[in-house]
Amino acid sequence: MPETVVETKTEIQLVTPWNVVVHNDPVNLMSYVTMVFQKVFGYSRDRATRHMLEVHHLGRSIVWSGEREQAELYVQQLHGYLLQATLEKAEGC
Amino acid sequence: MLIRKWKQKAFEFSRIERIEAELLKRVPLCCEFDENSAVSSRIFPDPAAPIEREFIEDWNELVRPELRRLFLSAKQIVESDLDALKTKLGRLSRFLVPLDHGEPWLNTLNQARLVLATRFEFTEAELSAFDLPRTFSEREVVLHQINFYAAIQERLIEILLETSDGRNRSDAE
Numbered sequence: 001m002p003e004t005v006v007e008t009k010t011e012i013q014l015v016t017p018w019n020v021v022v023h024n025d026p027v028n029l030m031s032y033v034t035m036v037f038q039k040v041f042g043y044s045r046d047r048a049t050r051h052m053l054e055v056h057h058l059g060r061s062i063v064w065s066g067e068r069e070q071a072e073l074y075v076q077q078l079h080g081y082l083l084q085a086t087l088e089k090a091e092g093c
Numbered sequence: 094m095l096i097r098k099w100k101q102k103a104f105e106f107s108r109i110e111r112i113e114a115e116l117l118k119r120v121p122l123c124c125e126f127d128e129n130s131a132v133s134s135r136i137f138p139d140p141a142a143p144i145e146r147e148f149i150e151d152w153n154e155l156v157r158p159e160l161r162r163l164f165l166s167a168k169q170i171v172e173s174d175l176d177a178l179k180t181k182l183g184r185l186s187r188f189l190v191p192l193d194h195g196e197p198w199l200n201t202l203n204q205a206r207l208v209l210a211t212r213f214e215f216t217e218a219e220l221s222a223f224d225l226p227r228t229f230s231e232r233e234v235v236l237h238q239i240n241f242y243a244a245i246q247e248r249l250i251e252i253l254l255e256t257s258d259g260r261n262r263s264d265a266e
Contacts, residue, residue: 026217027210029243031250032199072148075140076156080163082203087141087148 017090018071020064024055025084036081037063040074065090096248102192104252106178109186114178116241121172123205123238124164132211136164136204164204167197174198195253202242202249209239 022033030052037048041064054061063085064074071087078085094113099105109117126132137160140152177188190198210220213235220239 026215026220027207027239028203029246029250031247032203035250035254072140076159079138079140079156079160080200082136082200082207084138085140086138087145 015067017065018068019062019088019090020071020074020078021060021086021088022051022055022063022078023084023086024059028083030056032081033083036078036083040077040081096245096252098192098252098256099189101256103189104192104195104198104249105187105189107185107187109178109188113241114186116238117178118175119238120201120205120242121168121175123208124168124201126208126212130212132208135207135211137161164200167200168204170194170197171201192253192256195249199246199249202246206239206242206246209235215239 033052033055034045034048037043037051038045041048043051051061051063064071068087075085075087094109095105095107097105097107106117126136137157139149140156141148143149171194174188174190174194178186213232215236219236
């Protein structure tokens with residue numbers, strides 16, 4: 001009986017990650033921004049505070065990275081809270 | 094003015110003096126702006142860099158009307174809560190806001206502060222300073238108005254956080 005050789009080829013497609021970036025805004029209160037990060041992303045108060053401080057001191061913070069569709073939804077939610085948020089392709093992709 | 098939690102179901106605004114009542118009543122009015130102004134660009138900022146032209150166009154067509162509806166609905170809730178605020182001469186006012194109106198209130202106060210701050214072009218330094226005014230221009234008064242709304246936001250957030258912490262604790266028990 002002839003031997004059958006089955007060749008399989010695995011392809012891994014890497015999804016380009018997208019960043020959700022929040023920009024500094026002197027009007028939004030620090031406590032408000034922290035609360036919004038907790039609500040939108042489900043972050044702990046510590047993690048939310050870290051991102052808020054990054055926004056405050058560095059002018060921006062990447063608050064989430066992942067698939068584009070989800071990133072768009074997060075940006076929409078953040079705009080609903082009147083935060084200045086943008087969608088950016090992750091660097092090096 | 095005092096703001097505190099009332100019977101686990103509302104924010105109680107009490108001992109409201111006339112000037113504070115006036116400022117509260119102005120909150121919805123302060124949210125209004127011209128669609129083609131700098132204020133509009135701040136309330137509805139672009140969601141990405143200009144290179145994402147197609148995404149921004151889709152956003153303006155589909156998401157922006159949703160956001161407009163959200164902001165309007167929050168403002169209407171605040172307006173209707175403020176209907177209960179009636180001042181009588183020589184008497185301090187009091188009114189209640191249901192706890193689940195906390196988010197619409199925070200949103201509307203934010204709209205008002207953003208509109209005022211953008212319209213009067215306040216800098217970050219001005220907004221974070223608590224100096225006494227050197228002049229008594231309209232601009233100085235508006236800065237105090239913005240800070241008054243910020244103080245209300247801070248207090249509402251404190252109460253909301255206490256409430257959610259309390260809820261989390263009792264869930265864990």
